[in-house]
Amino acid sequence: MSATAYALPSIVVFVTAAVLIVVGAIGVLAVRNPVHAALSLILTLFGVAVAFIAQSADFLAAVQVIVYAGAIVVLFLFVIMFLGVGRSRHDHVEPLVGQRPLAALGVAVTVGGIIALLARSHWVTGATSVSGSPLVKGTGNVHQLGTAVFTTYLYAFEATAALLVIAVVGAVVLARRERVTEEAE
C-alpha cells in the first residue's frame, strides 16, 4: 500500500477498523454492565487486528486475537463472573480519593506525549511513521519479527520475559498464601 494514493478497498478497510475500534472503546467506558464492557473491549481488539492486517502485519493481527481476545479478556470475564459483579452492587464510593482528576491528567499527558513522538517520528523502530511498508520483499512477517526480537531487541525481550515470570510467581505466591490464621481466629 503506497502512502500517496489510497485505493478504495483500503479506505473501506480502514473505515471499518476505525469504526470497530472507536465504537468498542466508547462502549467500554459507557456501558454499565461489566460483561458488556468486556465484550466492547473485544470489539476494539478485533478492530485493531483488522488495522494490523491492513498494514501487512498479519502475524501481529493473529497474535492480537489469540492473546488478547482469546486469553486476556476471557480471564477478565472469568473474574467478573466469579465475583458476580454488575448484578447487585451499585455503590458509588470511590476507593481512591481524587482518582478521576489524576486519571484525566494521566490521559492528557500520555496522549500528548504519543502525538508529540509521532510528529517527531524516529521513536522506537526508526521508521518515520506507519505509512510505507517496512517489510522486505520475499521474507515473511514472522521471519523479520523473529530476527528483530532475537538480535536487535534481545535484552528488551528477555527483560520482558523475566518481568512476566516474576509477575506469575508473585501472583501464585499471593493466591496460595494460607489463610488459616485469620479464619481460625
Add this chain to the structure above:
Amino acid sequence: MIAGADPLFAHGVTGVVILIVLIKVVVGFAAWMGAVTMMIWFERKAISDMQSRVGPQRWGPFGLLQTLADGIKLFFKEDLVPAEADRLVFKLAPYLSLVPALVTFAIVPIGGTLHVAGHAVQLQVANPPMGILVMLAMSGISVYGVMLAGWASGSKYPLISSVRASAQMISYEAALGITVVTVILVSHSLTTHGIVLAQGQGVWHWNVIRLGVVPFVIFWMAITAELNRPPFDVVEAESELVGGFNTEYSSIRFALFYMAEFMNTITMSAIIVTLFFGGPAGWVPPVAHLRWVFPILWFLLKTGIFAFCYVWFRAALPRLRYDQVMDLGWKRLIPLSLGWMLIVAGFLVAPGWGFVMAAAVLLASVVLAIAFERGASRATGPESVLAPVGRRPLPEERLRALTDREEG
C-alpha cells in the same frame, strides 16, 4: 494488500477472481452443511451400534434424514428467554459459537491446486499468510460462545459450566499452541498450504512420524479438551450440571449450539489431518483428467477416520473429573509439549544440540516431578490416605481440619 500467499491474487483482483472466490465460498459452505448433517447422523448411528441400539431409522434410508427432521422440529419450537437472562448476550452467544467453527474450516486445504481459466486455484476457501494461527485465534474466540451462554442464562448450573469452560479452554490452549509451534518449526511455513506441501513426499514425511508421535498425541488431547468433547466434556457434565451451558436454551438457538459442536468436531479432525497426516497427500493413480479428485478422497478418508475416533471416544471413555482435567492440562501436557518443542528445535539446529536439549529436558522433568510430589504432599498431608492419587482436599474437608484443630 491482503492477498498474501494465495497465488489466485497474484495477477491482481479481477472479476473472474472474485467469481472464483465466491464459488469457493458457496461450494465450501454447502458441502460443509451437508457434512454436518451427515456427521450428526453418523455419530448417532455409530453410538447406537456400539450400545446395541437401533438409533435413528424413521426418516429416509437408514434414518439419514433424521437430522433434517430434528432441525425442522427445533425451528418451530417455542423460543424461550429466561426472565433472569441478559437478553442481548443470551441471543449473541450461539452465533459466537457457530462463527469460529465456520471460519476455521476455511483454512483447511481439502485438495491440491486446480488450474481454472489461467488461474491457480487452491482447493481451500482461504489461504491467509498467518495460516494455522487463524485456527488458534478461532479456538480462542469459541470460548466466548460457551462462556457467555452460561453467564447470560442467569442460572446457577450454566454459570458453573461457563466458568469451567473458560478455565479449561485457556489451560489447554497453551499446550495446543506449543504443539502447533513444533509443526511450524519443521514445516518452515505458517500457511496450511505450506504445512501440507512440506508433508507431500510420502508417509515418512508426515509430521506424525517426523516429529515423533508425542506432539500428535498432545495435540489430539488438547484439541479434544478445546472442543469439550468426551472424555473432557466437564462443561456439559449432565450428571453434575443438569445440562451444562445450554440448559436454558431452546428452539433454534439450542440447535445452533448443537451444530457448532459437530462442526467443530469435523473441523478439528480436518485440522489434525492437515497438521500431522499430510492433509490431502496420498497415492494418486495415473488417471487422466481426474488426478485432482484423489487428494480430496484421501482427505475425506483421513478426516472420516478421526471423526469416527471422536464418536468412539464418546461411546467408550468415561468423563474425567474436573480436577483431573486441569491436572492433565497443566501438569502433564504443557511441560511435555514445551520439552518436546525444545528437543525438536535442538535437532533442527544440529543433532548435537538435539541431544543437549534432550538431556536438559530430562533433567527439568525430574525436577518438575519432585516439585509435583512435594506440592501434592503439602496439599493433602503426608499421612493422608489419598496422597498417592494426588487429589486436592474438598472445601468441607478443609473446614473440618480447621475445626478439629480448634477443638484439639
